[in-house]
Amino acid sequence: MEIEIATIGGYEEVGRQMTAVRAGDDVVIFDMGLNLSKVLIHDNVETERMHSLDLIDMGAIPDDRVMSELEGDVKAIVPTHGHLDHIGAISKLAHRYDAPIVATPFTIELVKQQIKGEEKFGVENDLQKMEAGSTMSIGDHNELEFVNVTHSIIDAINPVLHTPEGSIVYGLDKRMDHSPVIGDPIDMQRFREIAREDGGVLCYIEDCTNAGSKGRTPSEAVARRHLKDVMYSIEDYDGGIVATTFSSHIARVKSLVEFADDIGRQPVLLGRSMEKYSGTAERLDFVDFPEDLGMYGHRKSVDRTFKRVMKEGKEDYLPIVTGHQGEPRAMLTRMGRGETPYELEDGDKVLFSARVIPEPTNEGQRYQSEKLLGMQGARIYDDIHVSGHLRQEGHYEMLDALQPQHVIPAHQDMSGFAPYVDLAENMGYKMGRDLHVTRNGNLVQLVEE
Numbered sequence: 001m002e003i004e005i006a007t008i009g010g011y012e013e014v015g016r017q018m019t020a021v022r023a024g025d026d027v028v029i030f031d032m033g034l035n036l037s038k039v040l041i042h043d044n045v046e047t048e049r050m051h052s053l054d055l056i057d058m059g060a061i062p063d064d065r066v067m068s069e070l071e072g073d074v075k076a077i078v079p080t081h082g083h084l085d086h087i088g089a090i091s092k093l094a095h096r097y098d099a100p101i102v103a104t105p106f107t108i109e110l111v112k113q114q115i116k117g118e119e120k121f122g123v124e125n126d127l128q129k130m131e132a133g134s135t136m137s138i139g140d141h142n143e144l145e146f147v148n149v150t151h152s153i154i155d156a157i158n159p160v161l162h163t164p165e166g167s168i169v170y171g172l173d174k175r176m177d178h179s180p181v182i183g184d185p186i187d188m189q190r191f192r193e194i195a196r197e198d199g200g201v202l203c204y205i206e207d208c209t210n211a212g213s214k215g216r217t218p219s220e221a222v223a224r225r226h227l228k229d230v231m232y233s234i235e236d237y238d239g240g241i242v243a244t245t246f247s248s249h250i251a252r253v254k255s256l257v258e259f260a261d262d263i264g265r266q267p268v269l270l271g272r273s274m275e276k277y278s279g280t281a282e283r284l285d286f287v288d289f290p291e292d293l294g295m296y297g298h299r300k301s302v303d304r305t306f307k308r309v310m311k312e313g314k315e316d317y318l319p320i321v322t323g324h325q326g327e328p329r330a331m332l333t334r335m336g337r338g339e340t341p342y343e344l345e346d347g348d349k350v351l352f353s354a355r356v357i358p359e360p361t362n363e364g365q366r367y368q369s370e371k372l373l374g375m376q377g378a379r380i381y382d383d384i385h386v387s388g389h390l391r392q393e394g395h396y397e398m399l400d401a402l403q404p405q406h407v408i409p410a411h412q413d414m415s416g417f418a419p420y421v422d423l424a425e426n427m428g429y430k431m432g433r434d435l436h437v438t439r440n441g442n443l444v445q446l447v448e449e
Helices: 036-040 052-058 064-069 090-096 105-116 188-196 220-233 250-262 272-283 299-312 331-336 360-375 392-402 414-426
Strands: 003-009 018-023 026-030 073-078 101-103 127-129 135-138 142-148 157-163 166-171 201-207 241-245 266-270 294-296 317-321 349-353 379-381 406-410 442-447
Touching: 003 064, 003 201, 003 406, 018 157, 018 166, 026 142, 026 157, 036 360, 052 090, 064 442, 073 135, 090 105, 101 105, 105 127, 105 272, 142 188, 166 188, 188 392, 201 392, 201 442, 220 250, 220 349, 241 250, 241 331, 250 266, 250 272, 250 317, 266 272, 266 299, 272 294, 294 299, 299 317, 317 331, 331 360, 360 379, 392 414, 406 414
Parallel strands: 026 073, 073 101, 101 127, 166 201, 201 406, 241 317, 241 349, 266 294, 266 317, 349 379
Antiparallel strands: 003 018, 003 442, 018 026, 135 142, 142 157, 157 166
16 A cells, blocks of 8 residues: 655644645545744734635645645544644635544534634534544544643644554654643553554654753643742732733643632633633533633723722732733733733733743744833743653654654754754664655655555
8 A cells, every 4th residue: 555645734844734644545634734923923914814825825824735646535634632733724724625624522622613713715524523542444444543642732632544554643742741730641552552563653753843852841740830839939929910821721721720719819811712722621621610710802801801800909810811922912912012901010920831932923022022011010930831842852752662664753944853853863763764854745655556
């Protein structure tokens, strides 16, 4: 059976992930993502109203024209988790393929919301929920399996396409968390079993985000302890405390809500994406928030909440807001510009329970946001966070566990691939033989008839 892989998006940048695997006549697409930084550099761009071709020209979504070179039928579109760099282009591209979108329950709910907000295209693909640990047939000869992994969003998986020639493991995005705050630990036992099954692992496609960082990525439990330490240390402060984190990071939001209560403050979630992700997680019973926890996404309701906080006393509340990357229209950025009823004063605390995504647009926006907050007297508590991606020792463990015949680095640009290439070569792989560094729009032939 012929096996080839189309590296469509995410092989020259972090963002707009999309990969297709053809096994015989069957094709499975993994991820259809957005490169948000390509959108943010333009003022007031509303992607839901834009044509896919314009977004492709902008570099915001994958250029999927290489799909015409794959001689097979798309049987499934499989987003690995609910981050926009993995699902943000589904509303623009999925309608081109007569195939169901197959994902875990939380991811499917986020895809539904993405499709619902689309104004240019009608996306009528079937939406099929599949739990981690489950399988489904792909044509007559292949099988799709979801293996549970841990990441900075709940309900994440690594999909595995089992073929007669061996398994294709699509390894974006994860960390090895054996004590997560929400959900089950990464299923390393299953990865090791797949390596020992008939055919073994033919190919492993891996996210290289932190391949240049030594050691292993700490558990979310470590970030939780760090956050607790910071919040307890400012328990006696009688002014304003504001926190921000990734809206999709439900485990981190859960910790913020719990520790706010511990230090005698009423938490409130503010911002459209904060309301969307936390509201969806609560509705699907992934998290049990207090009944009186307020979630407000619409700007008018957010401003009304800020007025109430100012009237009743900042010292009694913890606003948990969007804006950890300095996004121009996010809540924290508006607060820094003085565009909300919430008034920052000398000594007020702003907690960034997130790191800057290492990309020039984000870094510039975050720098500006922190300067604006500082000009109003805010004290910044930064980097209360652990990454959702593997570091060097995690990458080593995965290669050691899977023993793949071929390796394809992804989720980076060429310079970002270099540390992973070094690691793989030290483990016996060789560029051009079984280690394939590729670019967007290329085909990698693994097995020929």
